[in-house]
Amino acid sequence: xxxxxxxxxxxxxxxxxxxxxxxxxxxxxxxxxxxxxxxxxxxxxxxxxxxxxxxxxxxxxxxxxxxxxxxxxxxxxxxxxxxxxxxxxxxxxxxxxxxxxxxxxxxxxxxxxxxxxxxxxxxxxxxxxxxxxxxxxxxx
Amino acid sequence: xxxxxxxxxxxxxxxxxxxxxxxxxxxxxxxxxxxxxxxxxxxxxxxxxxxxxxxxxxxxxxxxxxxxxxxxxxxxxxxxxxxxxxxxxxxxxxxxxxxxxxxxxxxxxxxxxxxxxxxxxxxxxxxxxxxxxxxxxxxx
DNA sequence: TTTATTTGTTACACTTACTGCAACAATTAA
DNA sequence: TTAATTGTTGCAGTAAGTGTAACAAATAAA
Numbered sequence: 001x002x003x004x005x006x007x008x009x010x011x012x013x014x015x016x017x018x019x020x021x022x023x024x025x026x027x028x029x030x031x032x033x034x035x036x037x038x039x040x041x042x043x044x045x046x047x048x049x050x051x052x053x054x055x056x057x058x059x060x061x062x063x064x065x066x067x068x069x070x071x072x073x074x075x076x077x078x079x080x081x082x083x084x085x086x087x088x089x090x091x092x093x094x095x096x097x098x099x100x101x102x103x104x105x106x107x108x109x110x111x112x113x114x115x116x117x118x119x120x121x122x123x124x125x126x127x128x129x130x131x132x133x134x135x136x137x138x139x140x
Numbered sequence: 141x142x143x144x145x146x147x148x149x150x151x152x153x154x155x156x157x158x159x160x161x162x163x164x165x166x167x168x169x170x171x172x173x174x175x176x177x178x179x180x181x182x183x184x185x186x187x188x189x190x191x192x193x194x195x196x197x198x199x200x201x202x203x204x205x206x207x208x209x210x211x212x213x214x215x216x217x218x219x220x221x222x223x224x225x226x227x228x229x230x231x232x233x234x235x236x237x238x239x240x241x242x243x244x245x246x247x248x249x250x251x252x253x254x255x256x257x258x259x260x261x262x263x264x265x266x267x268x269x270x271x272x273x274x275x276x277x278x279x280x
Numbered sequence: 281t282t283t284a285t286t287t288g289t290t291a292c293a294c295t296t297a298c299t300g301c302a303a304c305a306a307t308t309a310a
Numbered sequence: 311t312t313a314a315t316t317g318t319t320g321c322a323g324t325a326a327g328t329g330t331a332a333c334a335a336a337t338a339a340a
Binding site for chain 2: 106113116
């Protein structure tokens with residue numbers, strides 16, 4: 001599952017939880033609603049739980065619910081919760097090049113450039129809250 | 141080979157060609173210099189040739205050379221030449237969702253958002269010329 | 281205590297994609 | 311005719327992704 005797919009899946013689940021709040025919802029109910037396997041969804045939700053975005057409880061009356069207000073949850077923190085690698089990670093070839101060679105210098109150049117792009121994207125995502133997405137969707 | 145690796149490989153090769161200009165250079169010479177298999181490099185260079193960035197010639201005195209001034213070549217056109225998919229393509233899950241459902245609306249939302257991000261990145265890359273990279277590298 | 285439900289995690293078979301390299305026809309100049 | 315080079319295809323080996331099942335641990339209800 002690609003990072004971008006995981007991100008959109010997460011937002012789908014979180015929107016569902018926002019609507020159901022404060023009632024807890026099971027992974028299988030959400031999974032059926034958004035069209036994904038419940039095991040896979042639980043993997044994502046457990047990461048969101050570890051990062052304090054949702055709350056999870058086992059047992060008969062258990063399930064998931066939002067732990068923060070939807071206006072306090074932004075895309076960047078969702079992304080960081082579900083992905084170890086830096087946002088929209090880009091890589092360069094590291095091996096088979098000599099020290100201080102032009103190829104090596106270019107590797108550093110691109111690492112810097114990609115890091116910059118990454119920061120731009122993260123800044124953009126920080127400005128987008130779950131609530132703003134819900135509002136936008138409802139007005140269409 | 142990831143898109144970002146292809147991009148940095150391309151720039152390494154183009155820098156090498158800029159330095160050698162106007163002498164044509166064989167793929168195996170470039171490949172040895174930047175640490176990549178010559179077959180693979182030829183695949184990349186042939187795409188750059190199809191897009192008018194380099195010139196290629198078969199035969200004994202053949203090889204590759206730049207077809208445009210390095211100040212006239214920008215990262216975005218290099219990227220487009222080597223990659224069919226849109227720059228830094230991001231995808232969303234399309235199947236198993238109902239028409240006009242919230243998940244479907246969110247898919248459209250993310251397609252738009254990712255397209256926006258893509259435009260931002262492309263704009264940034266358009267401003268970076270091969271010559272500006274060479275200048276930067278030489279001053280380090 | 282027992283039962284039912286749910287999370288969190290692991291495992292696994294299956295498929296797909298990637299990788300590095302070799303090979304070779306086509307082209308071209310010597 | 312020969313040698314060098316591009317452009318492209320193929321291929322074996324490896325890695326990564328996918329979808330699903332399974333099950334222990336936790337928890338509440340019966």
